Amino acid sequence: MxxxxxxxxxxxxxxxxxxxxxxxxxxxxxxxxxxxxxxxxxxxxxxxxxxxxxxxxxxxxxxxxxxxxxxxxxxxxxxxxxxxxxxxxxxxxxxxxxxxxxxxxxxxxxxxxxxxxxxxxxxxxxxxxxxxxxxxTAPVFNFTKFQHFELDKSFRMPFLERLEWKARGTHGEIAKVKIHPHHERWEGHSISDHRISYFAVKRFTSGDATEFDKEQTALLQFSDSRNEHKNLIKLLQSYQLGDEYYMIFHWAQGNLAEFWEKHPSEPQKKEGWTWLIQQCLGMSDGLSKVHGHNRPPERLRDSSEEIEENVQDQGRHGDIKPENILFFKDTESSEWYFVIADFTLMRFHADGTINNTHASQIDYTRMYCPPEVELGPNVTQSYDIWTLGCVYLEIITWYLLGYDAVRNDTFETSSGHKELSFRSRRQKEDGYPLHSGGKHSGDKFFILSRRSTPRWVRFLRNNEHCSDAIHDFLALIVNHMVVPSPENRYSMDKVREELQRIASTCANDTDYCYTGNPQGFLKRWIFDLLF
Structure with a gap:
């Protein structure tokens, strides 16, 4: 005061x-x-x-x-x-x-x-x-609209605590900061009303403005009130301090892998699956926006949103993995929700050029890498379908079996047996690295014949809590997402539509949503054989 x-x-x-x-x-x-x-x-x-x-x-x-x-x-x-x-x-x-x-x-x-x-x-x-x-002259951040500050290195930032740089990523590192409340501006709130405790500041370590500019361009596609999405990270502000580049985001509670570790799964509780399918649907909806599926048609766009002839509004995230998915708590419902972040590898293209990125230009995370990165020649938006399918499979694994089954070396089944975890089995059975004279050496975990289903998926389908809704989700993943040929994968829009169907059916049919049906996989296996 x-x-x-x-x-x-x-x-x-x-x-x-x-x-x-x-x-x-x-x-x-x-x-x-x-x-x-x-x-x-x-x-x-x-x-x-x-x-x-x-x-x-x-x-x-x-x-x-x-x-x-x-x-x-x-x-x-x-x-x-x-x-x-x-x-x-x-x-x-x-x-x-x-x-x-x-x-x-x-x-x-x-x-x-x-x-x-x-x-x-x-x-x-x-x-x-x-x-x-x-x-x-410490800057005031008006969070009602995006602004980029260009500051010389002598500027004092209105941060109240020492910045400890952690969580190093592809091109930067993150620090948790508290901004003085008098240096925040929020719509509809006075200084005393609105005090967000912490923010995340990302510092780009390369010293090169190019990567900063690329990520900023990608993030700004979804950071204003017209285009933002709850399941996509929002860039609040950015600034240049001397020759270093920074971005400010809301502070997350952690990433998806940390969420699995901190929050034990409880498949016996009905509300858990309803919440989880909504999170998966939300992420696919956000990525549909990235892919350009749910942008307004030209004739419906407001005149103030005139698009230049060569606008780049079809994107590809490029690095979907649990470490790049954050979790936050909704201030109104107090429920956790997932947000896709780290757009460092995201690229946007104009219509007709989205499929022109050569495979050799792609950075990737090995465990989530689709086969076309090795086989080439080009990488398309279906790259994201594969990587998202891998994450979805891990999410279902966590829900049915718990954290150990996803990330530890082994886990204990309900019968007391020790089994290799998803990660251990994935690393053991994949065929990477694939530098074998241009021939794909084979990813045994996913790259299978049409008449075969990954052993891990069969294992999940036999779980006592695997409901018909989960069976349908697994079918979506195996048959339409982690498919070797990119052209045979669903678009992100179709992934979203199928998850919307599963979520809507869950809302109207409790048996479909919650009742375990571990033998249900037999019907799907027979269907796969026949069709």
């Missing part, structure tokens, strides 16, 4: 008192006591109109009321400049700044700026001003 300073409360010698008050309100930036900033709002509570007049009277200004009004001018204020001058004991120079049209919105000033050449300041005064001004 800001308590305005009353001029009558000030002791003799106003300037030292005001400078002391300003310094007392400074906060360490990123936990560094050597680099401090003054939160927005504090300055206005210290330098009130009466206090400014008292300062001006002390420095023998002839018309203090008039100059005070100019310092607090709404269009071109110089309050930050005046505070900086007070800190360096040059308050009497405020009139020169105003006379030369220099205002707060022009900060930070550089030593070579022409305004300093117009009056007799020495190098010491200029350097003192240029150093001290950064205490008053």
């Amino acid at each position: 800001h308590i305005p300073v009353n001029a009558s409360d000030l002791p003799p010698g106003v300037l030292p008192s005001i400078a002391k008050q300003i310094r007392s309100k400074l906060i360490p930036s990123c936990g560094d006591p050597r680099s401090k900033f003054l939160p927005v709002g504090e300055l206005e509570s210290i330098l009130t109109h009466d206090v400014i007049e008292s300062v001006l009277q002390e420095i023998l200004v002839s018309e203090p009321a008039d100059l005070s009004t100019k310092i607090q001018d709404k269009d071109k204020p110089t309050l930050k400049i005046f505070a900086t001058l007070i800190l360096i004991e040059q308050a009497s120079s405020i009139g020169q700044f105003i006379e030369h049209g220099v205002s707060d919105d022009q900060l930070p000033l550089a030593p070579e700026d022409t305004c300093f050449q117009n009056w007799h300041w020495g190098d010491y005064q200029i350097d003192s001003f240029c150093d001290s001004q950064y205490m008053l």
